[in-house]
Amino acid sequence: MLQIQELVFDAWGRRFFDGASVSIPKDAKVGLVGRNGVGKSTLFKLILGQLTIGGGEIRLPKQARIGSVDQEHPATPVTLLDTVLEADVERARLLSDLETAPPERMGEIYDRLIEIDADRAPSRAAEILSGLGFSNADLARPMAEFSGGWRMRVALAAALFAEPDLLLLDEPTNYLDLEGALWLEARLRKYPHSAVIISHDREILNNSCDHILHLHDGKLDLYVGGYDSFETQRAEKLRLQEATRAKIEAQRAHMQAFVDRFRYKESKARQAQSRLKMIAKLPVISAVLREHTAPFLLPSPERPLAPPLLRLEGVSVGYGGPPILKNLNLRLDLDDRIGLLGVNGAGKSTFAKLVAGALEAESGEMVRSARLRAGWFHQHQIEALDPTDTPLDIIRRIMPEASEAQRRSRLAQFGLGVAKAETTVADLSGGERARLLLNLVAMEAPHLLILDEPTNHLDIDSRRALLDALNDYEGAVILITHDRSLMELVADRLWLAADGTIKPFEGDMEDYARYVVDRARAAARAPSQVAREEPPPPPRAEPPRKAKTPTGPARRRAEAAEAALARATEALAAIDQALLDPDVFAKDPAKAADLGRRREAAQARLAAAEAEWLEAAEAYEAVKEA
Template sequence: MLQIKDLVFDAWGRRFFDEATVSLPKDAKVGLVGRNGVGKSTLFKLILDELHLGSGEIGMPRNSRIGSVDQEHPATPVPLLDTVLAADVERARLLEEVETADPEHMGEIYARLIEIDADRAPSRAAEILAGLGFTNEDLSRPMAEFSGGWRMRVALAASLFAEPDLLLLDEPTNYLDLEGALWLEARLKKYPHTAMVISHDRELLNNSVDHILHLKDGKLDLYPGGYDNFEHQVSEKLRLQAATRVKVEARREHLQAFVDRFRAKASKAAQAQSRLKMIAKLPPVSAVIEERVAPFNLPSPERPLPPPLIRLEEATVGYGGAPILRHLNLRLDLDDRIGLLGVNGAGKSTFAKLVAGALTVETGRLHRSQRLRVGWFHQHQIEAMDPTDTPLEIIRRAMPEAADSKRRAALAGFGLGYDKVETTVANLSGGERARLLLNMVAMEAPHLLILDEPTNHLDIDSRRALLDALNDYEGAVILITHDRSLMELVADRLWLAADGGITPFEGDMEDYAKFVLDRARMAARAPTQVKAEAVAPPPPPPPPVRTKTPSGPARRRAEAAEAALARASQALAVIDRALTDPATFAADPGKAAELGRRRAQAQAAVDTAEAEWLEAQEAYEAVKA
């Protein structure tokens, strides 16, 4: 599908690609991985022709469509649903043409509309939007009413809806919550064409892609399978490379020893020259250099506090208007590792502010130790950094009494070496800024760490380093993240923010993933209030007037079967309405599971009744004939 041959590209004083060559199979789902700053986003820009090649070729089949999500959708007065529908350019063009087309061309246009399944487009768009967290009420809202983060989701929805031949996604989960990331993971897996995704999300790379494209040292290497399989193959490749190097060096030393011993002897001169030629022909094998990732420094509190650290009793919190969270009855101890789940807007960040001390309860009680120290990292801290600041100036304010040598040593421990300490924030990568802030919030050895999306700018190896640091840290942790792997390996208890409250979630991340996907499927099946646009050909001539329906056993059997089918369908509809109500899941997940089993039984009853009705109707039609 995508052919890259001998690609060379230099920019900003460095070489990004050095005769890189790769060929992507048709309809492959490819995860593009590599360290921060190696050129993954640059490759996307080269494919999109936003940057010009130094040399080499990037080719695709003729008339192939490329789609990407480069920036948030503009704030226009166009309704949400219409914005996404407009992403299918061909459909929009055909619908426009059908209004003014000549009668002889109408048939061709309608045939093409039927071929691309245009009449299902509104419901398909609504399904994608529901999976990304939009409600039915949002479909008619103008784009100008949505925030930048939600408009990024619209841009993603538009690309998925248009279904280009090559879909390019650059860190798509960075602006999604965990629920949206789980939905996208399932959606990508069944995407009908080729997709290339830059991601540091291990679960997405394991569950959604069938190839890993590794960018390192200016080269592109394609590996089959998911990320775990890629890691195994790379480890084996490095092991074989190291073993080969040892063998080659041993052979080189053996030949060189013979040359050194007998070079001066006339009788052995020919053999010595022969061995010199053999040495020259030995293949060069580069040394295996392990890429080192700087660890995170999360010091544990020296003196533990008596439990509980925090206790909430019927607490309500908000911002002066209607409360965001109500009836909070929760307890947090020093050894707790809490994973906070819930869709965006459910109150997760509000709860983090309350626990961090940035908000106070409006009603109810909040008990907390007077000596409690809290380290709070949230994603907006990175955006709020002064672009003219430097790491040295930032840590100078945090350590006013320390010597510069001690400050520089601390920054080196954060992974910011000598060449970075006086670099402006604007010129630091997102990963470097995240490292700086994550280490800074933990400098005072807090009793509680609150981490709100800490991994957005970290590559996979840095995420593993953060996981290791969190597992060594001996304080309490509240974790909000869309990184399912980190959540599974850090959190030992899950709390769910939903319906204006926070309650314990009974189950693990596998249960929660199933809960989220089942809820998305139910939402997709629910009535969307979307009026399908008329794209079918003109209606056929009216049917002939039917004669009087004959009476008899066949008619009565058909009527009875039809009534049975209506009763079975009504029972199924009642269960579906319950399953599409979010309150059903929030109140009692066990009841929701039971409803799911009952729905399967009800669907089977509908299928049986429908088969009986068809058989009876066919018999009735035969009698009439």
């Protein structure tokens, strides 16, 4: 479908692509991955012809239609449904032609309309719009009434409805809620043509993509399978690359030693020259450079508070008019990990403000621990940063008594080194700004972290670092995110915001994903009967909290022990692999002895890790059964 050959592109003082080549199969769903700033969006612009390539070529089939979502749809008086229907250019043209076509041509037009299933277009458009969060009442509203974020969804809906031969999507979930991301994941899986998706969402990359295209060092490598399969294949590829490099370098060193020794001996000169030619022919294999991702610092509270941290009984909250949320009957303890679900506008952010203390309850009883410290991260904080500030300016205000060295050290721990410490906020990437704010929010070791879409600007490795930090953190967490993987791995319980209240949700993320997709299908079957919000599945009754046995710490201990066991096993396997090389014993006895000592230590660490894992797993099972 798409062929890229020896692509070269330079811009802004750097080389983005250096002889990159790849061939993407027809109808493949490809996830484009790589570090932030490596050139993924630039590749899309090159494919679309918005930038001029410096060398090589990009080839597509003749008359292939390319679709992308570059910007929000303009605010026009055209209705939402008609705006999406116009994205099918051929259908719109045929319908227009019918109005002026001579009788002898009308039969041909009708035949083509039947062939492209034009009669079903409105219901298909309604299904897409419903899946992206629009209600039946929205279909007749003019585009001018929607905000910029919703018009971005319209642009996405139009691209999906048009079904181009090649669909290019750049971080499509960034402007979707979890419900929209779940629906999009299912939709992309069934997309009838080729699609390339830039995403840091592991679930979309695993469940919607059958290939992963990795952009690194100016090259493009295509892997079959989802993201988990890509990680396994790439790790094995890097291991083989390092093993081959070590072997070639040893061979090079051996021949060079001969040359150095006998180069000036007449009897050995010819052999030395022969070895010099052999050295010149040896391929140069780069050493494997491990990409480092700075961890997040989420210090746990030193002194746990007596339960509950928070108790709501019959609470209503709003902004002076009709309450946004009412009849809230919830309780939060120190070991709770709550995943907050619900469509945009259901009141999730209002609830976050209430819990963070930024909004007062209008009625009911809200009991809050007097010593409760809450750390609250939300996307508006990133937008509110002064673009002329630097991270150093911000940390100076937060740590007025600290020395300059201490402030810079703290920023370095955040992953913002010397160069970034004095870079203005305007010149920091979205990921760097999010990393700065996430670490600042947690600096005071809060008892509760409220995270509202913390991953929007983070790449996959940074999301994994955040996950590790959250699992080590020993306070309570309320998580609002469209990142399904993060939700599944952090949240112990799910609450659903719907129908003007928040209640516990019966089921897991798989159940919720099915509910979201079924709701969109129902809207497509009978769009005139779909209400703005359908009631969720029957919520489970709030369990008696006095009998609740906290499982969070035990679960996290078991997960950490399992990860430590995997690392210990991998370390021992690497040493055993090195010991299989007979040259180690024959040519480097000292290294062989060192490997032997390291193996004994690795074996001891493995035994200790196994014991800890067994103990932690048994403790977790016991807590779950209590």
